[in-house]
Amino acid sequence: MSRTDAGAPEQVSATALTVPDRQRRGLTERLLAVRELSLLIALAALVLVTSVRNDRFLSNQSVKDLLLGCALLVILAVGQTLVIVTRNVDLSVGSILGLVAFATGSLFLAAPGTPWPVALLLGVGLGAMCGVVNGGLIAVARVPALVITLGTLYAFRGVDYYWASGRQINAADMPRSFLRLGNQTLLGVPVLFLVALVVVAAVGFYLRSYRSGRELYAIGSEPAAARLSGIPVGRRVFAVFVANGALAGLAGVLYAARFGTLDAAAGTGLELQVVAAAVVGGVAIFGGSGSAYGAALGAVLLTTIGSSLAVLRIDPFWQQAVVGALILAAIGLDRLLALRTAARLRGRSAHGA
């Protein structure tokens, strides 16, 4: 877990945590490294096939659209990774995104002169507040996050609808500087995507190199053991939900900047897509393994599939079915990998004895 072995992936499986044998860790890491690599290969193959069939797929404009399209999903998937790694799940992210997006629009409507960094901070703050509600309820109720966040999925969305009461906010209501944030490019790369990259790098680094980041994996691997070894499980899980809420808030503000037109339905149904991206990216739904980089790649892959199907003139209705098949393949692959790792480790310890 030292920072020096930069070539190795940052996931360390449950086995590696409990068996701090250097050789075994290397093996486990190599096996799990396959995930990011296989995602990259799948992505490259997809882009290659698509661009051979239609060379405009790799044109500047098309790549820009693609990066712009996946930025929000990447941010949400990375936040969700934090949560899933601890063996929880946050289904309310779509509703938080919608609520924050509408709040941002309303802010500009009420105070047109607000500078956009203030709006950004307020949006992230509101998202974090939603995260506090989630984390607090989970701590109080001691029930799985699935149930609580299913409840807040409805509650936040309901608040959004109640507040909007059928109104719509248009791009004309928002300042130019803010909207430019959503479409501007820096050296040909959309600013939105750069923001997403920063988030990926920050969360990836945190999960890999910080003590509390490693503790999240320990919590997800075996909560009881984590508690016994002195990790403040409750506090960590609470913090994770707040962080995920803040990231969903960030995505909400960026959503407002990107699309300009806002109603209460923004981001409806996004939660399952986000979980799907994380799962495809190798974040085990059981917790305890996965990386922010994998989840981000998963999000990019899902978005790319959407646009390449369109370019390949395949009926766009197939998109969702392909995504579903991909999720099943991804979790099947994980299972296979885990079984093989377990078998190999068992073989080793037999030799050792």
Next chain:
Amino acid sequence: MAHDSLYAAPPRADAEGGAGRLATVRGVLGSWDAVIVVALVVAVLLAGLTVENFATGRNAQFLLLDLVPLALLALPMTLIVVTGEIDLSVASMVGLGSTLMGQLWLSSGLSLELICLLVVLLGAVLGAVNGLFVTGFGLPSLAVTIGTLALYRGLSFVVLGDQAVADFPAGWTAAVVRNIPGTSIPVALVGVLLLALLFGVVLHFTPIGRALYAMGNNDQAATFAGVSVARTKFWLFVVSGAVCGLVGVFWTLRYASARGDNATGLELTVVTAVLLGGVSIFGGRGGLLGVVAGVLLLGVLRNALQLADVDANALTIVTGTLLIVSVVLPNAVADVRARLHRRRQRARPVAP
């Protein structure tokens, strides 16, 4: 389920309940079931007294008709959640069933009776795919059914695209909304009640039902007790799929329209109703009576608030709050009880 073990299962509030006859009554009724039934009665009375047009036959008919899909889907979902699994693909299976029914009616020339049968069978096959992934390959049902949620919804768009099939025979579409003569109770409700009775008997009065609870409490212990866990769970998913097929048929005829986006998002409402009905997401706890009452409570509240001119979409606040309260409240009560109990025990040695 994957998310269960982070927090220890909540203490049972009614664990030290009365012995003998009282215990069996409690076993059937459970304390949460009673709470939810009382809440339902109160809600109906309040709505009937305060909301205009609530207590009319016509409103009752629509309220009940709207609840049919939710009630039907909640039945197998209850059994699945009791075993500690979950099926999030139900709404997508309803959608695929509906579009397949439309496509077959449009192009196959088969009779509608046969088509309905085929759709129910297709549902069973889709459920079997879920079951195979969960029990055969040993994958978490939450992840599997999120995958098939996308897969089946995608396929339902593949079948019909963005078209809708609406030219079903008027006799059939009228039949599903028909009332029992002389009342304002839809005939379809009789079917729901019969199925609910069937599921209730299986869950509460047969060895299979006991096995489901055993699995939900501890998979391994159930296996050692001679329960074939994998096979039972597989068949539960098949049954869930078949019921989804049935709901697909009902949905299509009720709204006289087969579309790819039919029943989108219904899966979360179904899960909400089941949890509200007192079934623990940990598995191993809960009963069908509570779930039926939970479904009715959701329906009555939504209907009454809609009649009182609350925006239909804002009503999701009610759904969400109810769900949260239903899980937070029992734990809070149990906590207070445990604390009181401890205080009493501490006080005892001091007393003469």
